[in-house]
Amino acid sequence: MTTTLLRVQAAGLAVLGVVGFLALAGGDTYGASFSNGLEPRFGIDGLTAFFLAMLGLVGAPTLAFASRYLEPGPRGRAIAVLIGLFVLMLADVLCARDPLTFLAGWELMTLIPAAMILVSRSDRDARRTVFVYVAVTHLAGAGTWVAVLLAAHAGAFGGGTVIARGSGLQIAIALTALVGMGTKAGVMPLHSWLPRAHPIAPAPVSALMSGVMIKVAVYGLIRVLVEWLGVLPLWIGVIVICLGALSAVGGVVYALFQHDLKRLLAFHSIENIGIIVLGIGACLLLRARGSDTWAAFALAAALLHTLNHAVFKSLLFLGAGSFERSAGSLEIDRLGGLLRRMPWTGGAFLVGALAIAGLPPLNGFASEWLTLQALIHVPAAGGIGDGLVGAVALAALAATAALAVLCFVKVVGLVLLGPPRTAAAAAATEAPVAMRSAVLLLAGACVVLGIAPGLLFGRLVGLAPWHAAVATNVGLHLPGTGGLPTAGFAVALLGLTAALVALRGHRVAAPAPTWTSGQLVEAQLRLTSAGFTKPLRLVLETVLRPQREIAVRTEHGVVQEVSYSGRIPQLLEERVFAPAVQFALAGARHARRLQTGRLGTYVAYLIALVLVLLTAAKTGLIG
């Protein structure tokens, strides 16, 4: 029952993806156009088609995976139904052409994952996490409501009316959208719900949340900031680019110190959202400087990275789900050697890791290269202040890419390579066909998008609301760059590797144990996640403020036990949000004194209010 239901949904999503790609290739608009009225309207244009294609490309394999992953039974059935509803709401936000349908879809897209998490787990931790998730996304998410309703009120929902550049209305809509939709996308510093909620959901749900849901928030950001508001003032672009750089670097740095595989992946979602936001910020700055062609390239870079991240992040989450099933743990220090035991899932996971680390010839490399190019054109477009911001963001993105390499070498090494670290990891077996074919399909998408990104890029440049075009090639040949012939890169890298492997030949002596300065190779000597990242932790000590405790228990002068614990505090949460929550709670305690529960007090409040209003009316303050 559950399996059939999910398979039907997967087939439907596959059709949706194909339709999305066809609509994107056709370049027409279908259905209604945007309206500021209240009656429900739906339609598809280029941008919607692109995101629908992404939903189909990621959603179909994810649901196929879920058909074997979710256990049959009431819980599995409930999640299977809710997943269908979730996907429907994502499509609803993308296709909505009036403010109410958009906002209704937006809210349900937030609430349904909360329901799915509570169905799959009902322990105290999960309830607390869901509370934080819903609280953060609703408090800050109010910004979305303000932005959309203000735009609809001004007749600008859909960009019908031109709002004057630099007017208060334009700035208010831009900033509220940035807060509301940025929170939903997981942009730092309003990200704290993301690394909590994504890991505890079942793997296919995490894949959809990280892969598609936060991308729908990016869709909202692009609609509002790039399309509907016209040309924004420079400083908004500067804010967007700074938020992007903060999310990119902050996300990857905190990801490095996570020990739970899914939590680590969730922090990487923040990093990649940061890279996407860097592209959007570059687009806004370039547009404000009048460099329209490169603004369109920057937007297309952000969109391409959105798709790429959707593909490899859902692949990695699904792979993590398979590892959890087979090896019984998500602690990266308790896996190991899974590439040999689960060659298909492990191989696909390796491809995903190379892609997210931005390495050639895979898709992450192409879109990170494009984003770097977009950022280097920000200083080229003139302007001292914004030029310097662009240069700093350029360095931040380069450092982010290097940090992602460090992080995913660690993940690949601890999870896939080396000897297994626990008995459960040693006994792991390959995932069932439906689960491994889903990850293999996504790995194939990583390769195809890496070899021929230009075919899509040409179309994405055309999605900019102003006129811009680039010749469609297999590779990326942009004016003012040395070009990135992605297919040539793939052929050269793989061809040379194959040639060198052939040259190396098979002259192999008998295997010998690993040399560790003459000691026996023992499990205790193996490097852990914390050990591998220690140099970086020391370098970043002043920023990260790591805490560690070493307790030594001695008896009669002989050391009996040494225990070590270390952690990297989430500084933003502990120094900013926790005090804010304490302050709000203290305020609530004071406010509670007003609520005595006695009728007389409430009557007194009413009389006082009436008196105040009367006085105000008498003195001419109101009315």
Added chain:
Amino acid sequence: MSATSLASAAVQLVGGFLLAPLLPGLVQHWKARLQGRRGPTPLQPYRELRRLWDKSVVDPEGTGLVYRLAPSMAAASLAVAVLLVPVAARAPGLGVGRDVLALVGVLALARFVVAAACWDVANGFSLMGASRDLTIAVSVEATLVLAVAVAALLSGTTSLLGIVAGTAGTAVWSNPALALGAVAFALVVIAETGRQPVDNPDTHLELTMIHEGPLLEYAGRDLALLQWAAAARHWIVLVLATQVFLPHAHRVWLQLALLPLVLVVLCGALAAAETATAKMRMLLAPRLLAVGAVAALLGIASLLVQGT
């Protein structure tokens, strides 16, 4: 295709693939001389490569495909980087484009596969080296991108052919931006080639190694490929230093003719720097590179001020 462009492609391929091991050889040779030793001949790396090529490989127990593919893949990435970096302002396309920002990705791939191989061996010493290498790579990549951004902004393109042409002449003396970019790039050269004060190429103590650490388990042809890759790294960064950040001729023939001379001088400079400085504490290396990044940022700032 003109004769100059053919000659430039020939120099690039022959130099990058065959003559690259001469560069570390020269540095070692002169370093020994400067330290009062006779030292090996500059041809020593070739002798080592030949010796290694004739030896068989010993795979550590329990290693798999990743360990076995890593040396070939690292060498292939460096070979692609050699194809990417032209030696003069005119050169035919070699199928991988000429973009300077693509170089960053290729170098990162080489680092990734070598570090992944260390995890496959599960040897703590190699992993310590790999972890240090990748930690320093964070600041190297940021500084490298900023340094080439200075040159790219000056030339109005990120194509290396355009950059070599756009920085020709003695711009580095007259333009503070390029001079600051050169300072940043000099630090990148030291870090990428694994020289003091960032790394000590002569050390054989596992606890202090950076670049040598990940190679500990490799032998035979695998080690030969990795040593060639290290030499190719020397070629790439030194060619970039010569044709972008140092004064170079406007005419392609002259660029090609002067290249060997300048490369030899740069090897001498590296040897002198190695002799004059001591290896700094590993954790201080990112700070040194951050100085380079700030210098390059100042360079970009000065370009922006000039532009307005």
